[in-house]
Amino acid sequence: MSDPNKRDEREVRGASRREFLKVAATGAAAAMGAPGAAQAFDFESFLQKNFRQMSDEEIDEVVDRLSRKYSKKYGKEVTVNAVGPLDDVVYGYGLDISRCIGCRRCVYACVDENNQSRDPQIHWIRVLEFEREAAIRGIDLEDGNPYYDHETVPAEDKFYMPVSCMHCEDSPCTNVCPTGATWSEPDGIVVIDYDWCIGCRYCMAACPYGARKFNWGEPNVPAEEINPDMHLLGNRPRSRGVVEKCSFCIQRVRKGRYPACLEACPVGARKFGNLLDPDSEIRYLLKHKRTFVLKSELGTNPKFFYFYG
Amino acid sequence: MAGQPPDPEEYRPPGYQLVTWVVLGLAVVVVVGLVTVRTDHQPNSSRDYASRPQMPDATPVLLPPPEMSDDYLPCSDCHEDEPPNPTKRELEDEHEDMEFKHGTLWCLDCHDLNGRDKLHLANDALIDFEDSWQLCTQCHGKKLADWRAGVHGKRTGHWRGTKEYRTCVNCHNPHSPPFQPLVPKPPPLRPADITLNGNVRHEVAHE
Numbered sequence: 001m002s003d004p005n006k007r008d009e010r011e012v013r014g015a016s017r018r019e020f021l022k023v024a025a026t027g028a029a030a031a032m033g034a035p036g037a038a039q040a041f042d043f044e045s046f047l048q049k050n051f052r053q054m055s056d057e058e059i060d061e062v063v064d065r066l067s068r069k070y071s072k073k074y075g076k077e078v079t080v081n082a083v084g085p086l087d088d089v090v091y092g093y094g095l096d097i098s099r100c101i102g103c104r105r106c107v108y109a110c111v112d113e114n115n116q117s118r119d120p121q122i123h124w125i126r127v128l129e130f131e132r133e134a135a136i137r138g139i140d141l142e143d144g145n146p147y148y149d150h151e152t153v154p155a156e157d158k159f160y161m162p163v164s165c166m167h168c169e170d171s172p173c174t175n176v177c178p179t180g181a182t183w184s185e186p187d188g189i190v191v192i193d194y195d196w197c198i199g200c201r202y203c204m205a206a207c208p209y210g211a212r213k214f215n216w217g218e219p220n221v222p223a224e225e226i227n228p229d230m231h232l233l234g235n236r237p238r239s240r241g242v243v244e245k246c247s248f249c250i251q252r253v254r255k256g257r258y259p260a261c262l263e264a265c266p267v268g269a270r271k272f273g274n275l276l277d278p279d280s281e282i283r284y285l286l287k288h289k290r291t292f293v294l295k296s297e298l299g300t301n302p303k304f305f306y307f308y309g
Numbered sequence: 310m311a312g313q314p315p316d317p318e319e320y321r322p323p324g325y326q327l328v329t330w331v332v333l334g335l336a337v338v339v340v341v342g343l344v345t346v347r348t349d350h351q352p353n354s355s356r357d358y359a360s361r362p363q364m365p366d367a368t369p370v371l372l373p374p375p376e377m378s379d380d381y382l383p384c385s386d387c388h389e390d391e392p393p394n395p396t397k398r399e400l401e402d403e404h405e406d407m408e409f410k411h412g413t414l415w416c417l418d419c420h421d422l423n424g425r426d427k428l429h430l431a432n433d434a435l436i437d438f439e440d441s442w443q444l445c446t447q448c449h450g451k452k453l454a455d456w457r458a459g460v461h462g463k464r465t466g467h468w469r470g471t472k473e474y475r476t477c478v479n480c481h482n483p484h485s486p487p488f489q490p491l492v493p494k495p496p497p498l499r500p501a502d503i504t505l506n507g508n509v510r511h512e513v514a515h516e
Contacts, residue, residue: 086469094460096460101488101490101491102493103491103492103493103494104493104494104495104496105494107494107497108494119507119508120503120504120505120506120507120508121497121498121503121508123497126497146496146497147496147497147499148493148496149493149495149496150493151492152490152491152492152493153490153491153492153493154490216503216505217503217504217505217506217507220507253468256467256468256469256470257466257467257468257470258464258465258466258467258468262464262465263465265463266463266488266491267463267480267488268461268462268463268464268480271459271460271464272468273459273468274468274469280468281458281459281460281464281468284455284458284459284460285458285460288455288458288460289460309455309460309461
């Protein structure tokens, strides 16, 4: 990178390789005949680099291409962006388990905001129900029941704990990814480059919180329900065979907004802010409330804190 | 006083002032050094991101309290003609449709006997219904501190930018503050009910 000539050479070589593949693939498509051509093989996405190796111009190209692609697919104006991390910001999340009533408003607000597949179903947030009695002995996540179905909540003698991605400081999931398709951004958000995910699901095995979800089938979101404000590393449509998870609503928080789950919570149990700002809500609750993280003994250092309000 | 031994309370070892100045000087050097290092430190990414939105600092915005029911308002419409009765009692003839579950409080602990369209604080100062949070927080002081910091109560809008605050009565019924139970959204499907081709619908399967 330091030698500009070297860089040029790389680009030239890259371009010629690209040209070669284009010609080769066209030949292959022609050999296969009309059905192969009808599948509209996309050279640009086939040759797309890992997000972290792209230049700003290349990111702009990808963002433009995907905006056009999704606008056409869903029949409405869709904008994909790749807004970068803000200076001096590391995000932290707080959840008041003394207030959560288990109504699952957050789960479905997340589905709508982040274009999760409706059918087959994918939920990034899972609300676990526990016996209050059990909390005296200590909480075992294995005992949490996500399938509770009461007329009204909170049910008697129960408490609730929503679980999603913890955005760990030392994230086991990113360490095991063989293609570098998932990593921790400078603002602490653990993101996925869906184009580089090969669906090996190592990250799902590594995650101690069950936060990552796999698209076993073709994801399906009705066009009228698509959220057109998309981030390249967040809520843009996924394809079959890739892993997805909570991104702290990267498309919202990098523009200063609160995550969708926080705004949907009817009891105000969810808190969000900048861990580096001593005056932020998250710093206040870390200082003044009893807080804990899940499975602290694993040393993952989550940035998702549970607290008693 | 001259000739007397020095008072042990005021005794200072020789060279005391010099030592103090040296220590102070060192402290200044250390502080300046730390500040400089902090400024030079660039904690952020190795790569340049194209667009960084500029955002204002946090601006709190207080949302208006919810509309109150017209059935009883303004209070003075009825109470003007009634002789005031300051005795604490169960209400029998009026307001019997309302639920009162707020500790041992009763009407005139918050409502004012003479200024019917006002509330009164502990010091008898009258306030408007819109400012009721000042009344609530006389007892719930810890909640006030948490609310100011943004940790009690719901916030919407921006973590950086415009923060929308709600006052107590936006979420709590002052006459019966605990939250009412809610109907939960549907539970997630069990893994066996999610197939490669989509969700299994049991309603259909049973037909």
